[in-house]
Amino acid sequence: MKLFLTRLFGLRPHELVLVLPLGLILWSNSLAVQISYIASVSGFLNKVGVNQFLLVSIITYLIILGILSLKSLIIDRLSRVNLMGGMTFSFAMIFVLLRLLFVFKFPDWLNYSFFYLLAELQWLFFPLIFWIFANSIFNMAEAKRLFPLIAAWGFLGKLLGIGIATIAPGVFATLGVEPEELILINVLFYLFSYILVKVFLSSTQFHDQTLYQPESVQDTLTECFNFIQEVPSFQFLTWSILIFSACDILIEFRFYDISDNAFSSLGEYQTFYGLYRLGMTLLSFAIQTFLTGRILTYFNLKDTFLIMPFTMLTALILLLIYPNLVGGVGAILLARLSWDTIDESARKSFQALVPEERRGRVSIFMDGYLLAVGTILGSGVAGIVILFRHVLPFSAFYGYIGIGILTAFFGIWSIFQMRVVYENSLLNWRLTRRSKAKSVLDKLNI
Numbered sequence: 001m002k003l004f005l006t007r008l009f010g011l012r013p014h015e016l017v018l019v020l021p022l023g024l025i026l027w028s029n030s031l032a033v034q035i036s037y038i039a040s041v042s043g044f045l046n047k048v049g050v051n052q053f054l055l056v057s058i059i060t061y062l063i064i065l066g067i068l069s070l071k072s073l074i075i076d077r078l079s080r081v082n083l084m085g086g087m088t089f090s091f092a093m094i095f096v097l098l099r100l101l102f103v104f105k106f107p108d109w110l111n112y113s114f115f116y117l118l119a120e121l122q123w124l125f126f127p128l129i130f131w132i133f134a135n136s137i138f139n140m141a142e143a144k145r146l147f148p149l150i151a152a153w154g155f156l157g158k159l160l161g162i163g164i165a166t167i168a169p170g171v172f173a174t175l176g177v178e179p180e181e182l183i184l185i186n187v188l189f190y191l192f193s194y195i196l197v198k199v200f201l202s203s204t205q206f207h208d209q210t211l212y213q214p215e216s217v218q219d220t221l222t223e224c225f226n227f228i229q230e231v232p233s234f235q236f237l238t239w240s241i242l243i244f245s246a247c248d249i250l251i252e253f254r255f256y257d258i259s260d261n262a263f264s265s266l267g268e269y270q271t272f273y274g275l276y277r278l279g280m281t282l283l284s285f286a287i288q289t290f291l292t293g294r295i296l297t298y299f300n301l302k303d304t305f306l307i308m309p310f311t312m313l314t315a316l317i318l319l320l321i322y323p324n325l326v327g328g329v330g331a332i333l334l335a336r337l338s339w340d341t342i343d344e345s346a347r348k349s350f351q352a353l354v355p356e357e358r359r360g361r362v363s364i365f366m367d368g369y370l371l372a373v374g375t376i377l378g379s380g381v382a383g384i385v386i387l388f389r390h391v392l393p394f395s396a397f398y399g400y401i402g403i404g405i406l407t408a409f410f411g412i413w414s415i416f417q418m419r420v421v422y423e424n425s426l427l428n429w430r431l432t433r434r435s436k437a438k439s440v441l442d443k444l445n446i
Helices: 002-008 016-047 052-075 080-103 108-137 140-175 179-201 217-230 232-262 266-298 307-321 325-351 356-387 396-425
Strands: none
Touching (some): 016 052, 052 356, 080 179, 325 356, 356 396
16 A cells, blocks of 8 residues: 555655655645634624624734744744644644533634634644644755645645535534534544654654744844835835735625625525635636646736736725625635735745745745734724714725725735836845855856
């Protein structure tokens, strides 16, 4: 069996015992993430209400900002195995705690808010630790060859998790099982991941135990601010990320508002939301597989950044023209598919211009801090408009979607400005790699 799997995936003899456990761990988390998102969002909207989602979103991303700020203290001062094992076991125990909250009838707003926070942490924090752990095991040549195979397990887990969460309401209703029992599936898969770490990966040899030098949050942010301020193209791209993160949460909130009104029961909404995430996943996979690479190859990198702003603007306008379920689904598909596929790949390619000694900090700032701050700002805008909806001469969604449209135009302007300064920014000293001493043999052009 081992020989068959080694030949099937093109692995070397010693790699299967590393790739298979890592793939299963990523598979387990991807599965659990989908269950958490679908169950928490569905339950929150049905039991608590859509308007309260804005407050939960703000609190969640404030916590995420705190975790991002403390990441260096967590990641750099613990061994990779202890960190990975501790994280998987902690998630299992936290989901046990969540199940107990439901058992002892704690308020729905608390239970489902906590559930949603866990979903966001699973999505953001687990992959951060996981890929640092994997990078410590493999060198660069091995990573390029093996990481796509490991990542494929994540996609399979994502599909299975969506499937489980989508069919669970009907199956549980037939069996007379409480919907909250779905949480125990997450417990089982994180305990399974913990066993994989301890049994198969605890004795692994790591080629680099200190990937980053520990530094304070202030040092990290200062370095990022200085870099972005002195490289004009990154400065304008930063504004666009902040703006469109805010626009994205406005679109998402409007989608939740429309869809929540279209379904009366928790089971119906959970099935619908699961089907939506399934469609989103399959479309994202198709775009990433067949379109993204071709677009990035055919167009200049700076030109690909125009796709997402105009798509996001179109999605916002669509919500105004068609304020129904079809318009809501169409808008969020337009926004998310462009943001999570083509634009994300373009951002990652653009960040490759940053020297390695700065790339990690700049990437986390752009893809972590800015996303969180933009989401908080967008949620705050929508919340203020809804708070004063009684004095508005029109429906509240016209107010916050209208603000989103006006803001999107500023984001489009930022992208055009980024394109203007793109070539000159490539010559900026901040994008210069630190020179390293080379031997005579290194300088030979072989």
